[in-house]
Amino acid sequence: MEYIDLYNKGIDSLSEKDYLEAIRQLNKSYVLSNQRLNEALYCLGIAYENIGSFDDAEIHYIKYINIHKDSIKGWIHLGYLYYNNNNLLQAVDTFKMAIEIVGVNKQLHLAITEILIKLEIFNEAEYYYEQILGEIIYDQNNTKTYIFVLEILGKYNKAIETLEEFLVNNKCLPRRHTAELQCLLGFMNLKIGNYKNGFKLIENRWDTEKDAFKLGFDLSLMWNGSQQSAQCVKNKSLLLIWDQGLGDTIHFARYINSINTKFKNIYILCQKELKRLFISSFPGIKVFTKDDNLPKYDYFIPLMSLPFALKLSKSNLFNENTYIYPAYKKNRSSSAQKIIGIVWSGNKDSYNYETKSININEIEKLINRNNKHKWISLQYGFKDKIKNLKIILNDDSDFFDMCNVISDLDLVITVDTSVAHLAGAIGAPTWIMLSKNSCWRWGWEGLTTEWYKSVRLFRQKSFNNWNDVFNEITASLNH
Numbered sequence: 001m002e003y004i005d006l007y008n009k010g011i012d013s014l015s016e017k018d019y020l021e022a023i024r025q026l027n028k029s030y031v032l033s034n035q036r037l038n039e040a041l042y043c044l045g046i047a048y049e050n051i052g053s054f055d056d057a058e059i060h061y062i063k064y065i066n067i068h069k070d071s072i073k074g075w076i077h078l079g080y081l082y083y084n085n086n087n088l089l090q091a092v093d094t095f096k097m098a099i100e101i102v103g104v105n106k107q108l109h110l111a112i113t114e115i116l117i118k119l120e121i122f123n124e125a126e127y128y129y130e131q132i133l134g135e136i137i138y139d140q141n142n143t144k145t146y147i148f149v150l151e152i153l154g155k156y157n158k159a160i161e162t163l164e165e166f167l168v169n170n171k172c173l174p175r176r177h178t179a180e181l182q183c184l185l186g187f188m189n190l191k192i193g194n195y196k197n198g199f200k201l202i203e204n205r206w207d208t209e210k211d212a213f214k215l216g217f218d219l220s221l222m223w224n225g226s227q228q229s230a231q232c233v234k235n236k237s238l239l240l241i242w243d244q245g246l247g248d249t250i251h252f253a254r255y256i257n258s259i260n261t262k263f264k265n266i267y268i269l270c271q272k273e274l275k276r277l278f279i280s281s282f283p284g285i286k287v288f289t290k291d292d293n294l295p296k297y298d299y300f301i302p303l304m305s306l307p308f309a310l311k312l313s314k315s316n317l318f319n320e321n322t323y324i325y326p327a328y329k330k331n332r333s334s335s336a337q338k339i340i341g342i343v344w345s346g347n348k349d350s351y352n353y354e355t356k357s358i359n360i361n362e363i364e365k366l367i368n369r370n371n372k373h374k375w376i377s378l379q380y381g382f383k384d385k386i387k388n389l390k391i392i393l394n395d396d397s398d399f400f401d402m403c404n405v406i407s408d409l410d411l412v413i414t415v416d417t418s419v420a421h422l423a424g425a426i427g428a429p430t431w432i433m434l435s436k437n438s439c440w441r442w443g444w445e446g447l448t449t450e451w452y453k454s455v456r457l458f459r460q461k462s463f464n465n466w467n468d469v470f471n472e473i474t475a476s477l478n479h
Contacts (some may be wrong), residue, residue, distance in 0.1 A: 010029060026047065033114065041064040075097075075098035079112075092116065093420060109128045118143070140181065144181075160192075163188065167182065183204050195314055221297075222299070237265035241341075258306075269294065275287055286404070341412045341419075342412075377392070380393065407428060418442070424455045435464075
């Protein structure tokens with residue numbers, strides 16, 4: 001039949017991405033078939049979509065679906081047509097209609113959850129995920145996204161149970177995949193304060209493929225606290241090395257003094273930005289960066305592994321409160337006018353940079369609302385001129401300089417970044433602005449943290465919305 005030949009030519013043109021020719025052939029075949037060749041409608045939708053003709057694509061997808069109401073591919077293409085043209089709510093309504101007609105379907109449910117997450121409607125995303133949980137529990141990427149949704153909703157125990165179930169049901173996964181999920185499970189445990197189990201589980205990070213966990217050291221020399229008795233290691237040398245970011249290095253530097261008494265020699269390998277600060281704060285311990293020639297050592301250990309190696313429990317996990325020291329300490333004034341240092345952005349390479357950073361325009365509004373105070377930028381690399389914001393640090397400044405600047409301030413207000421840890425470690429009054437899915441170390445609720453006694457937490461009440469945080473800060477400054 002001629003219309004079949006034309007249809008096949010149209011399909012060939014479609015596969016060759018000759019969309020205009022595909023449209024010509026498919027339209028002919030549909031007319032010659034007396035509008036009986038319904039698949040031509042679906043293919044015409046694809047062709048029109050690829051040349052950017054949204055209205056024509058929509059018309060043909062809808063015509064196809066009206067004939068084949070249970071066509072998964074028809075609904076998927078129509079829904080994503082709306083999604084790709086930024087009609088997110090219409091895409092959600094389309095997939096809801098499809099699910100009402102077709103019933104539970106993995107493709108449709110994953111499509112609607114993707115868009116609901118984009119719209120930050122997390123409770124509905126959870127609802128649709130749970131309808132296909134039996135299927136996605138064998139899919140690592142979808143399980144991780146479901147865990148993200150549960151984390152946003154504050155359902156940490158449920159997230160832990162889901163991860164544990166996934167690991168039980170997927171024992172044949174490659175080690176690198178199970179290690180990544182065990183790490184995620186570890187961080188979930190840390191979030192709810194189950195530190196013993198959490199620090200044990202995150203030791204699986206060395207078996208993942210993440211660049212952040214590639215140390216470049218012989219792992220057989222990693223000290224885990226059990227290789228030798230306490231008496232034997234007194235004659236050994238230990239190299240403490242940083243892993244993760246600057247904030248993590250500062251955070252876990254609290255255990256340097258605890259480990260110092262166990263070994264004959266202790267050395268520190270840290271980021272170059274921290275070298276002068278650590279030399280000043282840990283006198284008697286030699287400090288190196290990757291540009292230096294390292295001394296001979298018997299063992300090494302990443303700083304973040306110290307709680308596990310030292311077998312610390314909740315009772316002695318927070319024993320070091322102030323452990324970083326400026327060159328001098330200021331007697332802070334009790335004046336109503338405060339000198340405030342502010343940081344609004346973290347490391348652009350961090351995985352959650354966008355959610356925990358704040359636009360400078362919003363920060364400018366916060367400063368102007370509270371312009372009776374003196375504001376100092378502690379943001380590295382920031383050079384723009386903002387009214388009521390003074391810049392002190394320059395391109396050559398390191399964390400030793402930052403430490404001394406902070407010691408002169410009455411208050412530090414910062415997002416969750418390295419400056420938050422530095423200010424907390426020196427005991428400076430610090431307010432941390434936290435995103436809805438904040439880091440494990442800040443827990444999931446409360447205004448204070450056991451890690452730093454001088455820190456107060458300001459938490460987002462809804463995802464990506466800083467307004468409540470700014471209102472609470474303004475009220476607190478004016479109290």
